[in-house]
Amino acid sequence: MAIARPSPSLKFLLPGLFLGPVRHQQSRSASIVSDLRNVASSYNKRIRRGRGPSSGKGKTSGRGHKGQKQHGKVPAGFEGGQTPIAIVHGPRGWDNKYSETMSPLNLDRLQSWIDQGRIDPTKPITLKELVDSRCLHGIKDGVKILARGKEELKTPIDITVSRASKEAIKAIEAAGGKVVTRYFTKDGIKSIVYPHLFKTPRRLANPTARKDIEYYRDPDHRGYLSHTVTEGESPSLFWKIPGPSKVGAGPQNKGAGAAQKKAKEENRLF
Template sequence: MGSVTNTTEKALKMLRALPRVTIGNIRPNPDSKQRSKRGRGQHGGDKHGAGNKGSGQRQNFMRLGYETGNTPFYTRFPYEPYYKGHHLRREYRPISMLQLQTLLDTNRLDTNGIIDLTSICNTGLFSIKPDERQYGFQLTDEGADLFRGKINIEVQYASDEAIAAIEKNGGHIRTAYYDMRSLQAMINPQKWFEKGVPIPKRMVPPLDAMEYYSSAERRGYLADPEEISKERLVLAQKFGYELPKIEEDPDFERLTATKDPRQIFYGLEPGWVVSLKDKAIIKPK
């Protein structure tokens, strides 16, 4: 018994010699989660993405293109002719012949009328932005060998191979120019009609586009129809196919229907107002 008390006393003595259990002497539990400090402000008192020191923090940004003492890239090369007039050039968004065939196969285009910019936009798969100088669509030759549609199409630009592919299948193609205002009406006719504004008149192409749209080779809408029929034969010989006789086609009328050079919607004249709610056309006197 005596030894026991002795041991107890020993232990107590040891305990007394040990530091006290206080808040200052205890450590966090092992593997316990350390809470991060709560900063002040919206993002916990950080720099809000502006960085530390310098023009980044002060947000006095350098002028565009400045490289802190280096010769700026934009002045490094004295002559860049390929950019000349780039802000004025017309862009035509490409549609390959394969994509056109897919549109026909998936029944997204009505082959009973003219396939024009509006009908291509209405597929919902292609769009243009006239205010970014996109003046319409161009047909590229990719998949021209696979094309099997007999269509009457109007695009803004077409390669020789694309023209050949359409004419080989008994179709009809014209390249046509639309000015920016007409394009705004064409990309979304419903929006235009709901403005209650008359259908605009199509303007003549600018001088630098006139050569393209008046050449029979490019199937321009301002070219002489007789010359176009000659060029059709020339192209058939160039690509080595027999030109189908479009004059003897039962759908001749439908296939060769074209718009007036001043017209933007087939069947609707410039100056008319369309009320979609009443399904009525209001014509000026």
């Protein structure tokens, strides 16, 4: 049977009808079997111990070879048969939780940083300059200047730290410099070294413990509170300040106390 073909003059009107027989494309992937897998949340691998080396936890069942922990259970707190540390040293009193860990800074290292141009001696040296120049790799509870290499220090400096030894103070002042010791808390150190972490400038706290107050009141330590100590006064808070006693506080003021008592009685109405 002959198939009637349209006229060539009509092909430009319906081009899609004259491209030949229609072919349907396959929509299903041929590799669907290789793409099958379990749901991740529904799969739990159970460790099977003692099923041979190929099981991952086989042969010795994850306990290793020999040793006390491989043979059986070890009591909690067992220290190998020796006298336990808690009995030798006692349960408390061996670690001072109030102790401070100062970061040491020796004078020879400080002079070396000045010679290399890493620290500018014409400007005041604070904790920030010491950390930014990598002269100190982090600060714990404060910075203490020590006198190692004191004969190498030739440059006058103006430095503020937490503490300083007597020999270090003597060497810095002999070179024409100045040292001031100031109390810093951990937040205070962070606000000086990393000011970008705070939206507003932090006010540095003053010491509250007696030992800290007495240290920074002492002029020998070049403390920043030494100006509060009057002439003849001790930086210690234990001893009374020398001076005249209060009215009526001693036998030498008995007359003044009696006069005040008499004046009160005269002013009584009844």
